Amino acid sequence: MNLLTTLTSLPAAPAATKVSYRKRLQRFWEQLEPESAAILVSSPERTRSNDTEHPYRQSSDIVYLNGFPEPNSVLIVTKFDGKQGIIMLVQPKDRLKEVWTGVREGVEGAKENFFAKDAHPIENFDEVVAKVLSQAEKVYYRFDMNPEFDEKFNKLWKTRQKPLLNPEGILHEMRLFKTEDELKLMRFAATVSAEAHRRAMLECRPGVTENQLQAVLEFVFRAYGATGPAYGSIVASGNNAVILHYTRNNQEIKSGDLVLIDAACEFGAATGGYAADITRTFPANGKFTPAQREVYELVLESQIAAIDKAKSGVPLMDVHEAACKVLRRGLFKMGILPTASAKPPKAKANAKKQALELRDFYMHGTSHWLGLDVHDVGAYDKDNPGDRRGKKRRLLEPGMIITVEPGLYFDANDKRVPAKYRGIGIRIEDDVLITESGNEVLTHLVPKTVEDIEELMA
Ligand code: GLY
Ligand code: MN
Numbered sequence: 001m002n003l004l005t006t007l008t009s010l011p012a013a014p015a016a017t018k019v020s021y022r023k024r025l026q027r028f029w030e031q032l033e034p035e036s037a038a039i040l041v042s043s044p045e046r047t048r049s050n051d052t053e054h055p056y057r058q059s060s061d062i063v064y065l066n067g068f069p070e071p072n073s074v075l076i077v078t079k080f081d082g083k084q085g086i087i088m089l090v091q092p093k094d095r096l097k098e099v100w101t102g103v104r105e106g107v108e109g110a111k112e113n114f115f116a117k118d119a120h121p122i123e124n125f126d127e128v129v130a131k132v133l134s135q136a137e138k139v140y141y142r143f144d145m146n147p148e149f150d151e152k153f154n155k156l157w158k159t160r161q162k163p164l165l166n167p168e169g170i171l172h173e174m175r176l177f178k179t180e181d182e183l184k185l186m187r188f189a190a191t192v193s194a195e196a197h198r199r200a201m202l203e204c205r206p207g208v209t210e211n212q213l214q215a216v217l218e219f220v221f222r223a224y225g226a227t228g229p230a231y232g233s234i235v236a237s238g239n240n241a242v243i244l245h246y247t248r249n250n251q252e253i254k255s256g257d258l259v260l261i262d263a264a265c266e267f268g269a270a271t272g273g274y275a276a277d278i279t280r281t282f283p284a285n286g287k288f289t290p291a292q293r294e295v296y297e298l299v300l301e302s303q304i305a306a307i308d309k310a311k312s313g314v315p316l317m318d319v320h321e322a323a324c325k326v327l328r329r330g331l332f333k334m335g336i337l338p339t340a341s342a343k344p345p346k347a348k349a350n351a352k353k354q355a356l357e358l359r360d361f362y363m364h365g366t367s368h369w370l371g372l373d374v375h376d377v378g379a380y381d382k383d384n385p386g387d388r389r390g391k392k393r394r395l396l397e398p399g400m401i402i403t404v405e406p407g408l409y410f411d412a413n414d415k416r417v418p419a420k421y422r423g424i425g426i427r428i429e430d431d432v433l434i435t436e437s438g439n440e441v442l443t444h445l446v447p448k449t450v451e452d453i454e455e456l457m458a
Protein backbone atom coordinates (compact mmCIF):
# COMPACT_ATOMS: atom_id res chain seq x y z
CA MET A 1 0.00 0.00 0.00
CA ASN A 2 1.15 3.52 -0.73
CA LEU A 3 1.63 5.20 2.65
CA LEU A 4 0.64 8.65 1.42
CA THR A 5 -2.78 7.42 0.25
CA THR A 6 -3.60 6.65 3.89
CA LEU A 7 -3.69 10.35 4.84
CA THR A 8 -7.13 11.67 5.74
CA SER A 9 -8.05 14.98 4.19
CA LEU A 10 -7.57 18.00 6.42
CA PRO A 11 -8.63 21.58 5.71
CA ALA A 12 -6.35 23.30 3.20
CA ALA A 13 -3.15 24.78 4.62
CA PRO A 14 -3.25 28.55 5.07
CA ALA A 15 -0.39 30.81 3.99
CA ALA A 16 1.11 33.87 5.63
CA THR A 17 0.10 36.83 3.52
CA LYS A 18 2.19 39.82 2.51
CA VAL A 19 -0.40 42.09 4.08
CA SER A 20 0.19 40.63 7.53
CA TYR A 21 3.96 41.16 7.37
CA ARG A 22 3.48 44.72 6.21
CA LYS A 23 1.12 45.40 9.11
CA ARG A 24 3.55 43.90 11.64
CA LEU A 25 6.48 45.90 10.31
CA GLN A 26 4.34 49.03 10.51
CA ARG A 27 3.17 48.33 14.11
CA PHE A 28 6.73 47.57 15.19
CA TRP A 29 8.01 50.74 13.54
CA GLU A 30 5.30 52.88 15.17
CA GLN A 31 6.50 51.82 18.61
CA LEU A 32 10.18 52.62 18.02
CA GLU A 33 11.59 55.73 19.71
CA PRO A 34 12.06 58.75 17.43
CA GLU A 35 15.48 58.91 15.71
CA SER A 36 16.22 55.27 16.47
CA ALA A 37 17.14 52.12 14.57
CA ALA A 38 16.37 48.47 15.39
CA ILE A 39 18.94 45.94 14.20
CA LEU A 40 17.71 42.34 14.17
CA VAL A 41 20.08 39.53 13.31
CA SER A 42 19.38 36.06 11.90
CA SER A 43 20.01 32.92 13.97
CA PRO A 44 23.41 31.34 13.41
CA GLU A 45 23.80 28.14 11.41
CA ARG A 46 24.89 25.29 13.66
CA THR A 47 27.39 22.68 12.58
CA ARG A 48 26.47 19.11 13.36
CA SER A 49 29.69 17.49 12.16
CA ASN A 50 32.06 17.81 9.23
CA ASP A 51 30.28 19.53 6.33
CA THR A 52 26.89 18.84 7.91
CA GLU A 53 24.63 21.45 9.48
CA HIS A 54 21.66 21.11 11.81
CA PRO A 55 18.47 22.08 9.91
CA TYR A 56 18.43 25.85 9.78
CA ARG A 57 15.88 27.63 11.98
CA GLN A 58 15.48 31.37 11.46
CA SER A 59 15.16 33.70 14.47
CA SER A 60 11.47 33.80 15.38
CA ASP A 61 11.57 37.60 15.53
CA ILE A 62 12.52 37.69 11.85
CA VAL A 63 10.04 34.94 10.94
CA TYR A 64 7.49 37.22 12.59
CA LEU A 65 8.44 40.52 10.99
CA ASN A 66 9.12 39.65 7.37
CA GLY A 67 9.59 35.89 7.11
CA PHE A 68 13.07 36.07 5.56
CA PRO A 69 14.24 32.44 5.69
CA GLU A 70 18.00 32.69 5.13
CA PRO A 71 20.91 32.68 7.57
CA ASN A 72 23.67 35.28 7.57
CA SER A 73 21.21 38.15 7.23
CA VAL A 74 20.19 41.29 9.13
CA LEU A 75 16.95 43.27 9.17
CA ILE A 76 17.22 46.94 10.12
CA VAL A 77 14.17 49.12 10.76
CA THR A 78 14.88 52.84 11.11
CA LYS A 79 12.83 55.82 12.26
CA PHE A 80 14.68 58.94 11.21
CA ASP A 81 12.80 62.23 10.63
CA GLY A 82 9.53 60.32 11.18
CA LYS A 83 10.16 58.16 8.10
CA GLN A 84 10.16 54.39 7.95
CA GLY A 85 13.34 52.77 6.62
CA ILE A 86 13.76 49.04 6.05
CA ILE A 87 17.28 47.91 5.22
CA MET A 88 18.38 44.31 4.74
CA LEU A 89 21.81 42.73 4.64
CA VAL A 90 21.68 39.35 2.88
CA GLN A 91 23.85 36.72 1.26
CA PRO A 92 24.34 37.91 -2.32
CA LYS A 93 23.44 35.74 -5.30
CA ASP A 94 26.33 33.40 -6.00
CA ARG A 95 25.84 30.64 -8.57
CA LEU A 96 28.56 28.40 -7.21
CA LYS A 97 27.34 28.58 -3.61
CA GLU A 98 23.70 28.22 -4.67
CA VAL A 99 24.53 24.91 -6.36
CA TRP A 100 25.51 23.56 -2.95
CA THR A 101 23.07 25.14 -0.53
CA GLY A 102 20.09 26.31 -2.55
CA VAL A 103 18.80 29.40 -4.24
CA ARG A 104 19.33 32.71 -2.44
CA GLU A 105 16.97 35.66 -2.53
CA GLY A 106 19.90 38.01 -2.90
CA VAL A 107 19.68 41.78 -2.74
CA GLU A 108 16.93 41.93 -5.38
CA GLY A 109 14.81 39.25 -3.69
CA ALA A 110 15.08 41.08 -0.36
CA LYS A 111 13.59 44.17 -2.01
CA GLU A 112 10.99 42.39 -4.10
CA ASN A 113 9.71 39.85 -1.60
CA PHE A 114 10.69 40.98 1.91
CA PHE A 115 9.84 44.68 2.06
CA ALA A 116 13.41 46.02 2.06
CA LYS A 117 13.57 49.55 0.67
CA ASP A 118 17.32 49.23 0.61
CA ALA A 119 19.39 46.00 0.53
CA HIS A 120 23.10 45.16 0.53
CA PRO A 121 25.34 42.11 0.55
CA ILE A 122 26.07 40.93 4.11
CA GLU A 123 29.77 41.67 3.50
CA ASN A 124 28.85 45.36 3.79
CA PHE A 125 27.72 44.94 7.44
CA ASP A 126 30.34 47.31 8.89
CA GLU A 127 29.72 50.06 6.41
CA VAL A 128 25.89 49.92 6.57
CA VAL A 129 25.64 49.52 10.36
CA ALA A 130 28.21 52.26 10.99
CA LYS A 131 26.12 54.66 8.91
CA VAL A 132 22.91 53.70 10.74
CA LEU A 133 24.65 54.06 14.11
CA SER A 134 25.97 57.51 13.33
CA GLN A 135 22.48 58.68 12.38
CA ALA A 136 20.59 57.04 15.27
CA GLU A 137 20.22 58.65 18.69
CA LYS A 138 19.24 55.29 20.16
CA VAL A 139 19.70 51.76 18.91
CA TYR A 140 17.74 48.58 19.54
CA TYR A 141 19.94 45.50 19.54
CA ARG A 142 19.69 42.21 21.42
CA PHE A 143 23.03 40.58 22.21
CA ASP A 144 23.38 36.77 22.53
CA MET A 145 21.31 35.87 19.47
CA ASN A 146 24.26 35.42 17.12
CA PRO A 147 27.84 35.66 18.48
CA GLU A 148 29.36 36.53 15.09
CA PHE A 149 27.11 39.56 14.64
CA ASP A 150 27.52 40.51 18.31
CA GLU A 151 31.24 40.87 17.84
CA LYS A 152 30.93 42.97 14.69
CA PHE A 153 28.14 45.10 16.14
CA ASN A 154 29.93 45.62 19.44
CA LYS A 155 33.05 46.98 17.74
CA LEU A 156 31.02 49.59 15.86
CA TRP A 157 28.76 50.44 18.80
CA LYS A 158 31.59 50.84 21.33
CA THR A 159 33.13 53.74 19.48
CA ARG A 160 29.77 55.52 19.24
CA GLN A 161 28.07 54.60 22.53
CA LYS A 162 24.48 55.28 21.52
CA PRO A 163 21.98 54.26 24.23
CA LEU A 164 21.09 50.61 23.75
CA LEU A 165 17.48 49.41 23.92
CA ASN A 166 16.12 45.87 23.80
CA PRO A 167 13.76 45.37 20.82
CA GLU A 168 12.08 42.47 22.59
CA GLY A 169 10.09 44.84 24.82
CA ILE A 170 8.11 45.80 21.71
CA LEU A 171 8.39 42.66 19.59
CA HIS A 172 7.64 40.05 22.22
CA GLU A 173 4.65 41.96 23.47
CA MET A 174 3.36 41.99 19.89
CA ARG A 175 4.06 38.27 19.48
CA LEU A 176 2.08 37.44 22.63
CA PHE A 177 -1.19 38.51 20.99
CA LYS A 178 -2.08 36.49 17.93
CA THR A 179 -3.85 38.13 15.02
CA GLU A 180 -6.42 36.38 12.81
CA ASP A 181 -3.85 35.42 10.16
CA GLU A 182 -1.54 33.96 12.83
CA LEU A 183 -4.46 32.05 14.35
CA LYS A 184 -5.09 30.35 10.99
CA LEU A 185 -1.52 29.05 11.02
CA MET A 186 -1.70 28.03 14.68
CA ARG A 187 -5.01 26.23 14.15
CA PHE A 188 -3.50 24.32 11.26
CA ALA A 189 -0.37 23.35 13.25
CA ALA A 190 -2.72 22.15 16.02
CA THR A 191 -4.93 20.20 13.60
CA VAL A 192 -2.00 18.43 11.92
CA SER A 193 -0.47 17.62 15.32
CA ALA A 194 -3.82 16.30 16.55
CA GLU A 195 -4.05 14.07 13.49
CA ALA A 196 -0.53 12.77 14.20
CA HIS A 197 -1.54 11.82 17.75
CA ARG A 198 -4.64 10.01 16.49
CA ARG A 199 -2.51 8.08 13.99
CA ALA A 200 0.01 7.16 16.68
CA MET A 201 -2.79 5.82 18.90
CA LEU A 202 -4.14 3.78 16.01
CA GLU A 203 -0.71 2.34 15.17
CA CYS A 204 0.18 1.49 18.77
CA ARG A 205 0.14 -2.10 19.97
CA PRO A 206 2.40 -4.12 22.24
CA GLY A 207 5.63 -4.95 20.42
CA VAL A 208 5.99 -1.74 18.41
CA THR A 209 8.81 0.55 19.49
CA GLU A 210 8.77 4.12 20.72
CA ASN A 211 10.83 4.94 17.63
CA GLN A 212 8.16 3.56 15.35
CA LEU A 213 5.49 5.77 16.91
CA GLN A 214 7.86 8.74 16.56
CA ALA A 215 8.16 7.86 12.86
CA VAL A 216 4.35 7.82 12.53
CA LEU A 217 4.04 11.23 14.21
CA GLU A 218 6.75 12.88 12.16
CA PHE A 219 5.50 11.26 8.93
CA VAL A 220 2.14 12.92 9.51
CA PHE A 221 3.73 16.31 10.34
CA ARG A 222 5.73 16.45 7.15
CA ALA A 223 3.12 14.82 4.94
CA TYR A 224 0.81 17.78 5.60
CA GLY A 225 3.54 20.30 4.89
CA ALA A 226 4.82 21.13 8.37
CA THR A 227 8.41 22.33 8.65
CA GLY A 228 9.01 19.52 11.14
CA PRO A 229 8.59 18.86 14.86
CA ALA A 230 8.32 22.03 16.96
CA TYR A 231 10.53 20.36 19.61
CA GLY A 232 12.08 16.95 20.16
CA SER A 233 9.25 14.40 20.03
CA ILE A 234 8.79 12.50 23.29
CA VAL A 235 7.46 8.93 23.01
CA ALA A 236 7.80 7.42 26.47
CA SER A 237 6.38 4.04 27.40
CA GLY A 238 6.09 2.57 30.88
CA ASN A 239 8.37 4.11 33.45
CA ASN A 240 10.07 6.29 30.79
CA ALA A 241 7.02 8.54 31.11
CA VAL A 242 8.24 9.80 34.49
CA ILE A 243 11.21 11.44 32.70
CA LEU A 244 9.73 14.81 31.76
CA HIS A 245 11.86 15.42 28.67
CA TYR A 246 12.64 11.82 27.71
CA THR A 247 14.65 11.81 24.48
CA ARG A 248 15.81 8.27 23.69
CA ASN A 249 12.55 6.89 22.27
CA ASN A 250 14.19 3.50 21.69
CA GLN A 251 12.29 0.99 23.85
CA GLU A 252 9.85 -1.70 22.85
CA ILE A 253 6.34 -0.94 24.07
CA LYS A 254 4.86 -3.64 26.30
CA SER A 255 1.30 -4.70 26.97
CA GLY A 256 0.18 -3.10 30.23
CA ASP A 257 2.35 -0.03 29.66
CA LEU A 258 1.00 3.45 29.30
CA VAL A 259 2.49 5.45 26.44
CA LEU A 260 3.04 9.19 26.93
CA ILE A 261 3.49 11.15 23.70
CA ASP A 262 4.44 14.83 23.84
CA ALA A 263 4.92 15.89 20.22
CA ALA A 264 3.69 18.49 17.75
CA CYS A 265 4.71 20.23 14.55
CA GLU A 266 5.56 23.75 13.53
CA PHE A 267 3.99 25.22 10.44
CA GLY A 268 3.93 28.32 8.33
CA ALA A 269 7.43 29.44 7.29
CA ALA A 270 10.25 28.03 5.19
CA THR A 271 12.66 27.87 8.13
CA GLY A 272 10.38 28.08 11.17
CA GLY A 273 6.71 28.54 11.83
CA TYR A 274 4.01 28.38 14.48
CA ALA A 275 4.15 25.59 17.06
CA ALA A 276 1.55 23.32 18.55
CA ASP A 277 2.30 21.40 21.77
CA ILE A 278 0.24 18.30 22.58
CA THR A 279 0.58 15.50 25.10
CA ARG A 280 -1.61 12.44 25.35
CA THR A 281 -1.17 9.33 27.48
CA PHE A 282 -2.86 6.06 26.49
CA PRO A 283 -2.63 2.32 27.17
CA ALA A 284 -0.38 0.37 24.79
CA ASN A 285 -2.95 -2.42 24.47
CA GLY A 286 -5.95 -0.08 24.19
CA LYS A 287 -7.41 -0.71 27.66
CA PHE A 288 -6.56 1.18 30.89
CA THR A 289 -6.01 -0.92 34.04
CA PRO A 290 -8.10 0.20 37.04
CA ALA A 291 -5.08 1.94 38.66
CA GLN A 292 -4.06 3.63 35.40
CA ARG A 293 -7.62 4.76 34.89
CA GLU A 294 -7.85 6.16 38.41
CA VAL A 295 -4.72 8.30 37.97
CA TYR A 296 -5.67 9.24 34.41
CA GLU A 297 -9.11 10.48 35.40
CA LEU A 298 -7.60 12.58 38.17
CA VAL A 299 -5.13 14.26 35.79
CA LEU A 300 -7.94 14.79 33.27
CA GLU A 301 -10.19 16.34 35.93
CA SER A 302 -7.37 18.71 36.88
CA GLN A 303 -6.75 19.61 33.25
CA ILE A 304 -10.43 20.36 32.62
CA ALA A 305 -10.59 22.49 35.80
CA ALA A 306 -7.52 24.43 34.61
CA ILE A 307 -8.96 24.95 31.10
CA ASP A 308 -12.23 26.19 32.66
CA LYS A 309 -10.20 28.72 34.62
CA ALA A 310 -8.29 29.99 31.57
CA LYS A 311 -10.36 33.08 30.78
CA SER A 312 -9.65 36.72 30.07
CA GLY A 313 -8.93 38.70 33.26
CA VAL A 314 -7.64 35.71 35.24
CA PRO A 315 -3.96 35.63 36.34
CA LEU A 316 -2.09 32.82 34.60
CA MET A 317 -0.98 31.45 37.97
CA ASP A 318 -4.64 30.77 38.87
CA VAL A 319 -4.83 28.29 35.98
CA HIS A 320 -1.97 26.36 37.60
CA GLU A 321 -3.60 26.61 41.00
CA ALA A 322 -6.90 25.24 39.63
CA ALA A 323 -5.07 22.13 38.39
CA CYS A 324 -3.09 21.76 41.63
CA LYS A 325 -6.20 21.98 43.78
CA VAL A 326 -7.81 19.01 42.02
CA LEU A 327 -4.58 16.99 42.08
CA ARG A 328 -3.99 17.61 45.80
CA ARG A 329 -7.52 16.56 46.66
CA GLY A 330 -7.18 13.42 44.56
CA LEU A 331 -3.79 12.42 45.96
CA PHE A 332 -5.12 12.94 49.49
CA LYS A 333 -8.06 10.61 48.76
CA MET A 334 -5.64 8.04 47.31
CA GLY A 335 -3.71 8.13 50.60
CA ILE A 336 -0.57 9.59 49.00
CA LEU A 337 -0.62 13.15 50.40
CA PRO A 338 -1.20 13.81 54.12
CA THR A 339 -3.55 16.70 53.34
CA ALA A 340 -5.55 18.16 50.48
CA SER A 341 -4.48 21.66 51.50
CA ALA A 342 -1.76 23.62 49.70
CA LYS A 343 0.17 24.01 52.94
CA PRO A 344 1.58 20.70 54.21
CA PRO A 345 1.39 20.20 57.99
CA LYS A 346 4.56 21.28 59.80
CA ALA A 347 6.90 18.33 60.29
CA LYS A 348 7.07 17.31 63.96
CA ALA A 349 10.40 18.12 65.60
CA ASN A 350 11.36 14.46 65.79
CA ALA A 351 9.89 13.45 62.42
CA LYS A 352 12.38 11.63 60.20
CA LYS A 353 10.62 12.44 56.95
CA GLN A 354 9.36 15.63 55.40
CA ALA A 355 5.65 15.33 54.59
CA LEU A 356 4.97 14.66 50.92
CA GLU A 357 3.79 17.55 48.78
CA LEU A 358 2.17 17.77 45.37
CA ARG A 359 5.47 18.85 43.80
CA ASP A 360 6.95 15.44 44.65
CA PHE A 361 4.69 14.04 41.92
CA TYR A 362 3.92 17.12 39.80
CA MET A 363 7.13 19.06 39.39
CA HIS A 364 6.47 21.39 36.46
CA GLY A 365 4.21 24.32 35.68
CA THR A 366 0.78 23.95 34.06
CA SER A 367 1.17 26.57 31.33
CA HIS A 368 3.50 28.48 29.07
CA TRP A 369 2.90 30.86 26.19
CA LEU A 370 2.73 29.23 22.76
CA GLY A 371 3.46 30.78 19.35
CA LEU A 372 6.41 30.84 16.98
CA ASP A 373 8.40 29.19 19.76
CA VAL A 374 6.99 26.30 21.72
CA HIS A 375 7.96 28.00 24.99
CA ASP A 376 7.06 31.31 23.48
CA VAL A 377 8.20 34.81 24.33
CA GLY A 378 6.23 37.41 26.27
CA ALA A 379 6.43 38.70 29.83
CA TYR A 380 4.82 36.50 32.47
CA ASP A 381 4.84 39.44 34.85
CA LYS A 382 4.40 42.86 33.27
CA ASP A 383 6.00 44.63 36.23
CA ASN A 384 9.06 42.47 35.91
CA PRO A 385 9.54 41.83 32.19
CA GLY A 386 13.16 40.74 32.57
CA ASP A 387 11.98 37.71 34.52
CA ARG A 388 11.14 35.13 31.84
CA ARG A 389 9.06 32.93 34.07
CA GLY A 390 8.15 35.27 36.90
CA LYS A 391 5.33 34.19 39.13
CA LYS A 392 2.98 34.22 36.16
CA ARG A 393 0.91 36.96 37.72
CA ARG A 394 -0.04 38.35 34.32
CA LEU A 395 -3.75 38.54 33.55
CA LEU A 396 -4.89 36.56 30.54
CA GLU A 397 -6.26 38.54 27.60
CA PRO A 398 -7.96 37.62 24.31
CA GLY A 399 -5.46 36.60 21.63
CA MET A 400 -3.02 34.92 24.01
CA ILE A 401 -2.39 31.19 23.59
CA ILE A 402 -1.30 29.02 26.49
CA THR A 403 -0.74 25.33 27.03
CA VAL A 404 -2.57 23.53 29.83
CA GLU A 405 -0.56 20.46 30.78
CA PRO A 406 -0.88 18.98 34.25
CA GLY A 407 0.61 15.57 34.99
CA LEU A 408 1.40 13.04 37.71
CA TYR A 409 4.59 11.00 37.78
CA PHE A 410 5.05 7.96 40.04
CA ASP A 411 8.46 6.39 39.53
CA ALA A 412 8.57 2.58 39.45
CA ASN A 413 10.95 2.63 42.43
CA ASP A 414 9.07 5.18 44.52
CA LYS A 415 8.19 3.33 47.72
CA ARG A 416 6.26 6.34 49.01
CA VAL A 417 3.26 5.49 46.82
CA PRO A 418 1.11 2.34 46.86
CA ALA A 419 2.59 -0.37 44.62
CA LYS A 420 -0.31 -0.29 42.17
CA TYR A 421 0.53 3.29 41.12
CA ARG A 422 4.26 2.83 40.65
CA GLY A 423 5.56 3.21 37.09
CA ILE A 424 2.61 5.37 36.03
CA GLY A 425 3.46 8.68 34.37
CA ILE A 426 0.63 10.73 32.89
CA ARG A 427 0.47 14.17 31.28
CA ILE A 428 -2.38 15.64 29.27
CA GLU A 429 -1.64 18.80 27.29
CA ASP A 430 -3.80 21.02 25.10
CA ASP A 431 -3.32 24.41 23.47
CA VAL A 432 -5.84 27.03 24.54
CA LEU A 433 -6.65 30.34 22.87
CA ILE A 434 -8.09 32.99 25.19
CA THR A 435 -11.11 34.63 23.53
CA GLU A 436 -13.46 37.50 24.42
CA SER A 437 -16.08 35.09 25.69
CA GLY A 438 -13.96 32.31 27.18
CA ASN A 439 -11.51 30.08 25.40
CA GLU A 440 -11.04 27.75 22.44
CA VAL A 441 -9.12 24.48 22.72
CA LEU A 442 -7.15 24.36 19.46
CA THR A 443 -6.13 20.73 19.94
CA HIS A 444 -9.60 19.29 20.68
CA LEU A 445 -9.43 16.74 17.85
CA VAL A 446 -7.30 14.26 19.83
CA PRO A 447 -9.39 11.96 22.06
CA LYS A 448 -8.92 12.67 25.74
CA THR A 449 -11.48 10.81 27.84
CA VAL A 450 -10.85 7.17 28.79
CA GLU A 451 -13.91 6.15 26.75
CA ASP A 452 -12.89 8.06 23.62
CA ILE A 453 -9.30 6.77 23.74
CA GLU A 454 -10.42 3.16 24.26
CA GLU A 455 -12.97 3.49 21.46
CA LEU A 456 -10.41 4.87 18.98
CA MET A 457 -7.91 2.15 19.84
CA ALA A 458 -10.42 -0.73 19.85
N1 GLY B 1 6.83 19.94 24.91
C1 GLY B 1 7.41 20.66 25.99
C2 GLY B 1 6.38 21.18 26.86
O1 GLY B 1 5.31 20.63 26.94
O2 GLY B 1 6.52 22.19 27.47
MN1 MN C 1 4.11 22.46 26.80
Ligand code: MN
Binds near residue numbers: 262263277
Ligand atom coordinates in the same frame (compact mmCIF):
# COMPACT_ATOMS: atom_id res chain seq x y z
MN1 MN D 1 4.52 19.42 25.41
